[in-house]
Amino acid sequence: MDETGNRPPAGILLLDNHWITKSALRNALTAADGLEIVGEVADPDEAAAVLASGLAPDIVVFTEANDPTIVLNRIAEGSPAWPVRAVMIGGKGIPAALALRCAAVGSLPWTTSEQEFVSAVRLVAAGHSISSRPRDDDGPQVGRPEVVHNGFALTSRECDVLLLLAKGYTNAEISAGLGLGESTVKSHVQNLLNKLGARNRVSAAIYAYETGLMRPDGAVRFSA
Numbered sequence: 020m021d022e023t024g025n026r027p028p029a030g031i032l033l034l035d036n037h038w039i040t041k042s043a044l045r046n047a048l049t050a051a052d053g054l055e056i057v058g059e060v061a062d063p064d065e066a067a068a069v070l071a072s073g074l075a076p077d078i079v080v081f082t083e084a085n086d087p088t089i090v091l092n093r094i095a096e097g098s099p100a101w102p103v104r105a106v107m108i109g110g111k112g113i114p115a116a117l118a119l120r121c122a123a124v125g126s127l128p129w130t131t132s133e134q135e136f137v138s139a140v141r142l143v144a145a146g147h148s149i150s151s152r153p154r155d156d157d158g159p160q161v162g163r164p165e166v167v168h169n170g171f172a173l174t175s176r177e178c179d180v181l182l183l184l185a186k187g188y189t190n191a192e193i194s195a196g197l198g199l200g201e202s203t204v205k206s207h208v209q210n211l212l213n214k215l216g217a218r219n220r221v222s223a224a225i226y227a228y229e230t231g232l233m234r235p236d237g238a239v240r241f242s243a
Contacts, residue, residue: 028055028198029144032069034081034090036061044080044108051137053198054144063090067097075101078144083110091117106143108136118148125149134175142179145196147186173211180207184220185227 031048033056035041041059048054057076060066063085070076081090087107094103102122107113112126125143127136139149173181176197183193190208194201208220217223 028053029078029141030055030057030076031140031144032056032058032060032066032074032076032079034060034063034066034079035084037082037084040082040084044082047133047136048080048140051140054137054140063093066090067093070094070098070101078104078106078140080106080108080140082108087113088117091121095120104143104146106136106140106149122146123148132175138175138179141197142182145183147182173214177207177211177214180204181211181223181227184208184211185224187224 031054033041033044033048035044045056045059048056058069058074060069066079079090079094081087087105087110090107091103091105091113094101094105103120104123105113105121106125106127108127108131109129113121113124118124123143123146125139125148127139127149131139142149179197180193183196188196190201190204193199194204197204199207208223211217212219212223215223215226217226
């Protein structure tokens with residue numbers, strides 16, 4: 020946090036060599052609170068060079084235009100001390116064996132909405148992994164978090180709060196992690212408790228694990 024007690028925005032290194040997708044990602048990220056693009060590169064070698072030069076972003080965001088194995092291996096080689104946190108959009112996602120060597124990763128389908136993409140970047144930048152899973156014909160809406168209870172669907176922001184609540188974060192810590200005011204966090208907590216019919220935060224956390232939204236290994240599960 021800075022001298023005023025505010026948490027600095029999460030720094031993002033944007034990796035993509037297609038101007039259309041890079042522009043779309045840039046627009047979504049620059050419009051979001053608590054996020055800041057600190058560098059843009061076109062390929063894995065350039066990303067490795069930038070990190071080796073001393074740039075220390077909180078997260079790397081890239082698409083299936085680049086092979087995730089090449090991207091993450093080159094980053095690790097160029098800056099071995101940097102805790103690799105990355106979000107990939109499209110393709111088959113980041114291989115599980117490779118993800119285990121990273122501090123936090125997220126793999127999202129192209130059908131992910133802008134709000135969900137931004138939420139995923141925030142969560143991975145904060146050190147929480149996100150996994151996607153196949154969808155069957157009767158499954159939930161593509162790209163949406165699987166949080167529906169008694170007909171009430173949680174918003175993406177309420178999902179963010181629930182996931183951090185399930186990890187034992189206090190309102191103050193959730194506020195800092197998501198870049199929200201504490202009063203806003205309290206409002207989200209109360210709303211999600213009401214929607215889930217949960218008596219307290221412990222009940223809500225249990226719900227997150229029992230429904231599989233939060234896995235025992237700490238990864239967050241999104242539909243794909």
